[in-house]
Amino acid sequence: MRRRFFVLIAAAFTLAACGLGANARRPADPELDALFEQLASAPDDATAARVEAEIWQRWSDSGSPTVDILLERANAAKAAGDPELALRFLDQASELAPDYAEPWSRRANLAYEAHDYSGAITAIQETLKREPRHFGALTGLGIIYEEIGQDRPALEAFRAALAVHPHYEAARQGVRRLEPRVDGRDA
Template identity: 45%
Template structure:
């Protein structure tokens, strides 16, 4: 989801759906979550065009490590700015043209013009296959259009590139929950909380699923 409208991975609508108990759809056995523990409440991502230039890879990795460490130890007053800094770092791209494509896709998503957003994101993942946030945004579009198989495939690509992407993990948990795959959803939501302990929607989902799941093998 993006600024004031679409949060990373359907933040507001999805968080409410999880907290209330997601509407269950038919099972889809072909959906297989990532083996590395594998898209809750994610506030708006800063506008991509306003971001500073992408730092060197080593500096970016070190900055993310520090931000995630601070997020894990943060209290109620500190976590939101840290989350926004992490999201801003994910959204950055060294190429101005890639940043522009992401901005255009974001605006189309905010306008609920999902076919147009998908055109931009298809180009983006083709031109920048190592750009994790491009895969995450496309996963969001597929999710909003209820193409869960496509969404899971893009979430897997996101997590392969950025294993700590709590937005992608939360979205994966939501999809699995909707497909009645309780044990897998429970595991994914718990993993998201290990990374980001302030995801209230994920915490509510864990509490709802725990009585049933903890009584049988995961």
């Protein structure tokens, strides 16, 4: 009961704290910005999927071979069933590249898989500080909120993901699930 209370409190403040699209991130990347413009205006799912793949590729490249190797090792540790080792690699990557969002995004996934929702929310918040357009993190936030019974914040997170990536299917499904409950209840 106490843990659920903590998670609910964290959930209540996270949308406001991470701004769902504001604040600091890595220095401007004109190529990534152009990809996000293409993503927002993609005429169909197939075009959006191609642009999305390019964005994920850009996000996976930290610009540092050392950090990239640490992320690869974190993935290998996770695949081998050693989340603690994976977290240590992610910590090292974050220390070397403090403005890089991906170690935080991957940390959020590890926390979520361990059912540590407050840890996942905190890591998502850190991800969004560094990359407010991270539609995967926004969608993950929506999934967590939905799982803990916070339908309105979940819907807001899914909608924020769709504002960035209108063709992101996981966010679309979240909106379809929650709109009737949330908007219907408040009407």
